[in-house]
């Protein structure tokens with residue numbers, strides 16, 4: 226049966242189209258630097274926000290009206306799979322992502338939960354046979370149930386730790402079964418509220434042991450997806466252990482895990498950490514750790530994780546600038562970890578939101594590609610650091626100096642000259658490229 230009967234397959238119609246159910250900028254077949262837009266952007270639908278969430282917030286119950294609302298239990302889970310594949314096909318999105326508990330209901334016992342998961346996994350596998358949609362990543366929900374009140378892999382309770390390990394073990398089996406390209410860890414409750422009751426060293430050591438066991442089990446069963454950590458600084462715990470990319474990277478290096486993991490960078494988590502989206506992407510990129518992206522945006526006026534669909538073109542441009550300089554996302558993709566606003570409660574809003582997000586990243590890609598092609602920022606940056614290409618600067622870069630030599634050089638310096646960083650001019654140039662792209666020049 227069809228859940229979105231009124232909506233046809235979304236096509237690219239170009240920027241002059243007034244059809245709300247059409248892409249204005251996302252043209253999957255369009256070639257950018259010899260690669261199809263579709264292959265660079267690798268869009269993914271987040272199952273939880275799109276098919277499971279109902280608009281509940283801390284002050285009120287759900288508002289979403291969905292064609293599967295009348296169903297319960299496994300029937301509801303099955304209807305969501307049917308609706309999901311209808312939406313994937315109609316949006317022409319190549320990937321999707323899920324937490325175990327989004328696709329199948331958790332039961333009273335772990336064994337029954339596994340059984341529910343097996344039923345829905347088999348159904349998804351069946352649908353995937355007739356579809357080109359692939360699983361970008363899956364993950365285990367280890368934050369909703371009360372058992373995770375003190376964490377999962379950082380819980381003070383070893384029984385909870387074991388339970389969480391069992392969930393991830395099963396998750397890796399499901400990932401292998403469905404051909405997942407990645408497996409994500411977002412440490413929902415992996416952090417602490419107060420040091421007064423916390424053994425931080427033990428919690429971090431246990432977390433590392435947990436990751437090593439996941440790596441070992443993936444090898445054992447032949448799961449070859451990329452492991453990803455998704456940093457977030459706060460929410461739900463006050464101090465999350467994976468605060469940002471730099472903190473997560475130091476943790477991975479400390480525990481000899483950096484060769485097995487990369488990062489899934491989320492825009493809204495970056496801003497919660499006091500960084501820009503592009504900062505987090507840059508830190509991951511220059512360390513060879515950029516794996517995948519949760520493409521959303523926050524609200525500068527609201528201090529929590531709003532998970533909005535990305536519509537800020539400046540942000541999508543600077544994000545795609547990093548992605549292109551990374552040589553693409555490899556096995557990763559741009560996953561819309563984003564939810565329609567509570568007031569956007571009709572089913573068709575799911576389409577409007579994804580179209581807005583996909584068009585916004587398509588524009589970002591085109592602007593970033595043009596900026597790189599013209600070497601606008603590259604030439605400026607190269608010139609700004611040109612003092613390191615000759616003389617004392619080249620000696621520094623090539624490791625031919627020490628403090629004695631640098632002091633000797635400094636003592637004979639006259640008045641040191643600096644040059645302007647010109648950031649206002651550069652921002653104006655980025656605006657110019659954005660506007661030229663939007664006007665189709």
Ligand SMILES: [Mn+2]
Nearest residue numbers: 493494530532
């Ligand atoms: Mn978020």
